[in-house]
Amino acid sequence: QVQLAESGGGLVQAGGSLRLSCAASGRTFSSRAAGWFRQAPGKERELVGAISWRDDRIHYADSVKGRFTISRDNGKNTVYLQMNSLKPEDTAVYYCAAGVQGGDVYPYEYIYRGQGTQVTVSS
Numbered sequence: 001q002v003q004l005a006e007s008g009g010g011l012v013q014a015g016g017s018l019r020l021s022c023a024a025s026g027r028t029f030s031s032r033a034a035g036w037f038r039q040a041p042g043k044e045r046e047l048v049g050a051i052s053w054r055d056d057r058i059h060y061a062d063s064v065k066g067r068f069t070i071s072r073d074n075g076k077n078t079v080y081l082q083m084n085s086l087k088p089e090d091t092a093v094y095y096c097a098a099g100v101q102g103g104d105v106y107p108y109e110y111i112y113r114g115q116g117t118q119v120t121v122s123s
Contacts, residue, residue, distance in 0.1 A: 004113065006022050017082070017085075022114060026077075030074035036094060038092035050106065051070045053099075054104075064083075094116060097114070
């Protein structure tokens with residue numbers, strides 16, 4: 001069982017930055033792929049970034065490439081999302097997710113998800 005808790009959301013002006021953190025419980029997180037999703041009102045959920053459990057493969061949505069960076073610290077059981085040059089269209093609830101243990105084929109199958117943290121970007 002893995003529990004995920006996001007933090008770091010908030011209100012920021014366009015062009016600003018935020019760093020989201022996702023702290024995971026359990027001893028198996030380091031062997032699971034992780035991802036950040038977002039969902040805005042009236043829109044479908046979007047995968048923003050994904051990182052393999054080995055930390056050697058990273059994928060981004062085209063909408064955030066060059067602005068967002070996903071990373072992980074397995075020693076701290078934490079995955080991060082650094083968001084720079086934020087735009088109003090980045091406003092959404094951001095969720096982190098963890099995949100099946102040992103899963104190493106993209107797109108990853110996510111089986112755990114956190115409660116989410118709100119990110120609001122004002123123009």
